[in-house]
Amino acid sequence: MNNLNALGTLLITFLSIVAIAVKLLSAADNSWSVAGFLSEGAPPLGFEYAIEPRPFEFPKDHSSHPKFRSEWWYFTGNVNSETGSSFGFQLTLFRFAFRPQATKSNSPWRRSNVYLGHFAISDFTSGVFHNFERQGRPALGLAGVRDKPPRIWIRDWSIELIEAEMGIWQLKAQEAGVVLDVKANSRRPITVQGDQGLSKKSEAPGNASFYYSIPRLAIAGSITTPTGNHQVYGNAWFDHEWSTSALADGQLGWDWFSLQLSDGRDIMFYQIRDRAGRTEAVSHGMLLTKQGVQTALRPEHVQITVTQYWQSPTSNARYPAAWQIRIPTHGISIRVLPRMSEQEWNQSFVYWEGAVVVTGESATEPISGTGYVELVGYN
Amino acid sequence: MSSLIYTAFSRHLIKHPWQLGLALLGIAVGVAVIVSIRLTQHSAFEAFDIATHTTMGQASHRLVGPKGLVTNEQYQRMVLAFPALPMTPVINQRLTLPEHGRAIELLGIDPISRTKFNPGGKVDRLWFEPEKLISEPRSAIISRTTAAELGLRTGSYLTVNYGPKTARLKIIALLPPPHSPGGLVKGLIIVDIATAQEVLQLYHGISHINLLINDNYTATHLNKTISAAYGDELELLDLAAESRRIKRMTAAFYSNLNALSLMALLVGMFLIYNTETFIILQRRKILGCLRALGVSRRQVLQSILIEASCIGVIGSLGGIILGVFLADSLLGIVSTTINDLYFKTSIDRLSVASTTLFGSFSVGVASTLLAALIPALQATRIEPTLMTNRNSVQPPNIRQICIIAGIIFFLCNLLSWFTLEYSQSPNAGFVGISLVVFGFAAICPLAIIALSAGTRWLLSSQRFLPERHGLRTVSTAVNRTGPASAALMIATAASIGIGIMIMSFRVSVSDWLDTALRADLYVSGEHFDNQSRGVKLSPAFVEKIERLDEVTSTSTVLRQQIKTPSGNVQLSAYKLNAAARQGFQFKVGDSEAIWVQWEDSDVVIITEPYAHHNLLDIGDDLQIKTNTGERRFQIVGIYADYASERGNISMSRNTYDRHWERDDYDGIGIYVAPNVSIADAASSVTAVINANSTIVVNSAAELKQTSLEVFDRTFLITELLRAIAVIVSVIGILGALLAQQLERTREYGVLRAIGFTIPEMGRTILTQTFLLGATAAMIAIPVGILIGVILIEVVNPRSFGWTMIMQIPTALMVKSFAIAVLAALGAGLYPSYRAARIEVTDAMRYE
Structure with a gap:
């Protein structure tokens, strides 16, 4: 009997060791994170930093800024089909540089950049979040940025300014039977964010980006999902941002809101959170009226209360999933709700980026709207 | 009552450690050889899989060009034609290291597109920064093992040559061995695809494209599209099928080794049988007493089988331990052969598969039980008696032995002939060989009796009394001496048969090289392996x-x-x-x-x-x-x-x-x-x-020499195992005979008492063991030739399709004969020495 007990103890000990080892090994599985990349150590020498406001020049500034370490072109939108289906879409192309310029080489593969693409269609009718990631090396013309006219692409995913005068963009992406093929027609002027386009991410000089948006673009085109091909119309938001060092140590992530209200006003606000979950003072945003009047929003102008949370079954991250937002200076009191919870990205980066719906009041008038919210740093 | 039986049995065993040791050795060696062969095979396959995984990730297919080159433009067209299909470029080429006088395999990868080939599709940043590999020109990664071999550290520089082109690579990270997550096989240097092109100064293309074909794109659809768009320019290979094919190719190589390990087990079984028979004979008295005390036949059978299974368990466990050590030392040889003939891989470590161990263990225990079954059944026939029955050894019924041996011999050979004639599988060849061996083993006792009688007739003079006495006792104790002789015969025959096959093969290859290499000099672009392109x-x-x-x-x-x-x-x-x-x-x-x-x-x-x-x-x-x-x-x-x-x-x-x-x-x-x-x-x-x-010039003589060196390396493991089998069976036989001679102490006393001199005692004993050795060797020669014939005429043509000219080397026959006889004689030396020193009165009281 004693022997049996000893054997049992031995077995349990052995199993525990195995279990711990397995746990440790699986924990060693690292993945990229946007926040990680953006705050990662000191970048190699030679990159430029966003320190002072600079004049923007379009369409030149639509293309890439290779002297900066990271850059992204971000289209998000809410669309409806004639048959009553509604969708959210996201097409983002990132550029990350390893060094400010490529080493000279006879090899066409010798490049110093990598491109990353995120393409998602949120199908609210069927409740499916189709999301695809692509990485591309800008070799052999398989990914890259062209200046004239501006075009950013990874293989057959592309963002292209097809009519510079009119501000019409063409967005194309497809994978696994899910297709986005739409034109985005600018309905608002190019709007620079932060201090004349310099968007500070921390108090340290250089921890900033150059950032401009087109807050409202009319979308027309088609979306194909397994449920069929849909002619769609709606609104989109475009962001273009580039920087070398954005986040400082101790900053955990951010919540970014882009909202298009039924009264024609557009709101962008992001709050950077520190490790304690506090909103940092550098957080900022803007409100743009239909007439094109832009007002800066500081943290003290915007009260954001999380009213609900959602825990991702995939990553176990707990994300805010409903907000009460008050901007008293503009008489705005709105409720922001995800159009569906399942809009989490779980590939190279884990984050939540999803379409939201807005309801509430402006002064006493009821207003509604749609938008996109990005939640980073919750995993 | 059972406890009484077990006490009796265990005391008996403790009093006869020789026998116990012999039985354990027999089964342990059989199991050890099986385990070592299986484990080396398993390790080779695992090394191959790990190497494949390290170099290709989870790639399922590969696109190759006709000349081992896919141009940059073809890659670009493929990517644009299938933009969503995970696809990654690869460059591989063997480089030489001038500072170390050895070669290394360069693997150029694109860490970005390769991401999709990593487990979970994540970036592999466990041990190094992919960005660094991409952005720092001439940066490289190697395994810690290779780094240690080359004396490199992180930050060291390594000069590599590709033909006349030289480059210096900077080691930016060292990776752990391949069985750790993110590990790397040795002998490989990983660089970015751009660095690879720069090192090779080949900028227009890559070696091949690895693909991960998922549900959206079936291979057939892709194949059609590729042949429509590219014709014969590119070809799609299914890597899983390739890997299966490569592994299958080694099957024939391993079947030879497996046959050898079965032979070792067979020898082990004979040793067990021998020991068990002997133990039962010794226990006749105890068993008779036990039966008289009320122990049933069933209990006797049960306890003998339980005892046998205990021996089987301990012997098999010992065999497993021995086998793991043996496998560890065989690994290097197997690795060389596999690299010469089948696939390039470095087998870094022995991989111990529990299924193999468990399987071999079961085979060991089962064989022990099987071998013990006949003696155990004999034991149940012992009548209950409390009388001391000194003359327990009954002279064998020669008629009965003749009939049984004749029937087994005839049936086995007939069955063997049928198997060889009607089955086409290479394994049938091995079944045939086993049956022939078994059939001939059955006539060993018969041969002992005949040879003994014949020799006695020859030595009819009174001067040969000691010899005649020895011959007579061997013949009367044939149920004990037979199995020992048979075991020696099997080992010798297997050794002769395999020897004949290898010799014939080598002569055929050498003849063929002489005929085929007609020119004086051969010029060729250097070929590294079957896959890579020569110049x-x-x-x-x-x-x-x-x-x-x-x-x-x-x-x-x-x-x-x-x-x-x-x-x-x-x-x-x-x-x-x-x-x-x-x-x-x-x-x-x-x-x-x-x-x-x-x-x-x-x-x-x-x-x-x-x-x-x-x-x-x-x-x-x-x-x-x-x-x-x-x-x-x-x-x-x-x-x-x-x-x-x-x-x-x-x-x-x-x-x-x-x-x-x-x-x-x-x-x-x-x-x-x-x-x-x-x-x-x-x-x-x-x-x-x-x-x-990189063009090389070789003379016909150099090519022949290299080819034969490869041949000899291939059969080195076979030779080695053959030697192990012979040595162990010789030791086994030695032990078996020794044990038998030691049991005759009383008989020696009697002989001495009736006036045998010390030299006469020696002559008696050595005659006995010589007869056993000679019988074994004489039967082993025809059986060995038969095995050789089956290997050459059946197994090799069926496994490889090669025919060869049969050689029967006299030297091999003589050598094998001498080894068998010397082993047997050697077994007689110690008993002779003991018999000479025996005190007559003590010996008479023995038992």
């Missing part, structure tokens, strides 16, 4: 060689992978002169008729293995995909070739040129003018070769 020789280069004064004529060959309905095969297109034609030994087909059609008709000749594997004969048509479409080629000859196990196809260069458009060559055979020395001609040819190229 092609240009027509201008061939012309330059032909213009040399030292050269009278040349023959050329171009090799290419071609598609046939039964898969890909290597095609050799030969331009042959009269002398070179002599190099083909046709096994089937008339050489004159072949050479008449050779140049102008669409005919091919195929090698023996190719004919065998694809069931082809002359007169058959072979459908081959050519540049001008699918074409039929008639097979006009089957020729001897030991170079490739899969076999290949040959046609004339004229025929080739009618269907393909190529103007380069893979090799040139140079015929040197009669008055010029080969060394002088070689230096003139070397002078023509651009110092910057």
Whole structure:
């Protein structure tokens, strides 16, 4: 009997060791994170930093800024089909540089950049979040940025300014039977964010980006999902941002809101959170009226209360999933709700980026709207 | 009551440690050999899988170009045609390390597109920064093992050569061994794809494209699209099928080794049988008493079998431990053979598979029980008696032995003949061999009796009384001496049989090399392995060689992978002169008729293995995909070739040129003018070769030597195992005979008491053991030759398709005979010594 007990103890000990080892090994599985990349150590020498406001020049500034370490072109939108289906879409192309310029080489593969693409269609009718990631090396013309006219692409995913005068963009992406093929027609002027386009991410000089948006673009085109091909119309938001060092140590992530209200006003606000979950003072945003009047929003102008949370079954991250937002200076009191919870990205980066719906009041008038919210740093 | 039996048994065993040790050794060795063979095979496969995984990630398919090159433009077109399909470029090439005098395999990867090939599709940043590898030119990663071998650390520089091109790589990270997550096999240096192009100074392309074909794109759809868009430019390989094919190729190699391990087990079983029989004989008295005390037959059987299974368990456990150690030392040899013949992989460590261990353990225990069954059944027939029955050894019933032995012999050989005749599988050959061996083992007791009687008749003089006495006792104790002799016979016969096969194989290969290597010098682009491309020789280069004064004529060959309905095969297109034609030994087909059609008709000749594997004969048509479409080629000859196990196809260069458009060559055979020395001609040819190229010149003698070295390396493991089997069985026999002689102490006392002198005692004992050894050796020779015949005529043609000229080397026979007899004589020495020192009175009281 004693022997049996000893054997049992031995077995349990052995199993525990195995279990711990397995746990440790699986924990060693690292993945990229946007926040990680953006705050990662000191970048190699030679990159430029966003320190002072600079004049923007379009369409030149639509293309890439290779002297900066990271850059992204971000289209998000809410669309409806004639048959009553509604969708959210996201097409983002990132550029990350390893060094400010490529080493000279006879090899066409010798490049110093990598491109990353995120393409998602949120199908609210069927409740499916189709999301695809692509990485591309800008070799052999398989990914890259062209200046004239501006075009950013990874293989057959592309963002292209097809009519510079009119501000019409063409967005194309497809994978696994899910297709986005739409034109985005600018309905608002190019709007620079932060201090004349310099968007500070921390108090340290250089921890900033150059950032401009087109807050409202009319979308027309088609979306194909397994449920069929849909002619769609709606609104989109475009962001273009580039920087070398954005986040400082101790900053955990951010919540970014882009909202298009039924009264024609557009709101962008992001709050950077520190490790304690506090909103940092550098957080900022803007409100743009239909007439094109832009007002800066500081943290003290915007009260954001999380009213609900959602825990991702995939990553176990707990994300805010409903907000009460008050901007008293503009008489705005709105409720922001995800159009569906399942809009989490779980590939190279884990984050939540999803379409939201807005309801509430402006002064006493009821207003509604749609938008996109990005939640980073919750995993 | 059972406890009484077990106490009796265990005390008996403790009092006879020799027997216990022998039984344990027998089973342990059998199990050890099985375990070691299985484990080395398992480790080789695992190493192959790990290497595959390290180099290819989870790639399922590979796109290759016809010349081992996919151009940048082809890659670009593929990516644009299938933008969502995970696809990654790879460059691999063997480089030399001038500072270390060895080679290393360069693997150029694109860490970005490779991401999709990592587990979970995540970036592999466990041990290094992919960004660093991409952005820092000339940066490289190697395994810690390789770093230690080369004396490198993170930050060290390593000079690599690709032909005349030199580059310095900076080691930015060291990776752990391949069994750790993110680990790396040794002998590999990983660089970014751009760095790889820069090191090789080949900027226009890559080696191949790895693909991960998912549900959206079935391989067939892709295949169709590729052949529509690219024709023959690119070819899609299914890596899983490739890996299976490569592993299957080694099956024949391992089947030889497995047969050898079974033979070892058989020897082990005979030792067990021998021991058990002997133990039962010794226990007749105890068993009789136990039966008289009320122990049932069933209890006797049960307890003997339980005892046997205990021995089986302990012996098998010992065998497993021994086997793991043996496997560890065999690994290096197996690794060399596998690298020579099958696939490039470095087997870093022994991988101990629990299933193998458990399987071998079960086989060990089961064999022990099986071997113990007959003696156990005999034990149940012991009548209950409390009388001391000293004369327990009954003279054997010769008639009965004759009949049983005759029946077993006849049945086994008949069955063996049937198996060999009616089954086509190579394994049937091994079953046949086992049956023949078993049949002959059965007549061992018979042979002992006959030989004993015959010798006694010869030594009828009174002077030979001690010898006659010895012969007589061997014959009367035949149920004890028979199995020992049979075990020795099996080991000797297996050794002779395998020896004959290897010798015949080697002679055939050597003859073939002598015939095939007609030219004096051979020039070729350096070939590293079956996959990598050699440097092609240009027509201008061939012309330059032909213009040399030292050269009278040349023959050329171009090799290419071609598609046939039964898969890909290597095609050799030969331009042959009269002398070179002599190099083909046709096994089937008339050489004159072949050479008449050779140049102008669409005919091919195929090698023996190719004919065998694809069931082809002359007169058959072979459908081959050519540049001008699918074409039929008639097979006009089957020729001897030991170079490739899969076999290949040959046609004339004229025929080739009618269907393909190529103007380069893979090799040139140079015929040197009669008055010029080969060394002088070689230096003139070397002078023509651009110092910057990797083209090599070899003389026929050098090629032959290298080929035979590879051959010898291949069979090194077989030789080694054979030696182990012989040594162990000799030790086993030694022990068995020794134990038997020691049991005769009382008999020796009697002999001494009736006036045997010490030398006469020695003569008696040595005669006994000599007779056993001689019987074993005499039967082993014909059995060994039979095994050799089956291996050569059945197993090898069926496994590989190779025929060979049988050789019966006299030296081997003599050596084996001598070893068997010496082993037996050696077993008599110690008992003789003991018998000489025996105190007559003590001995009489023994038992």
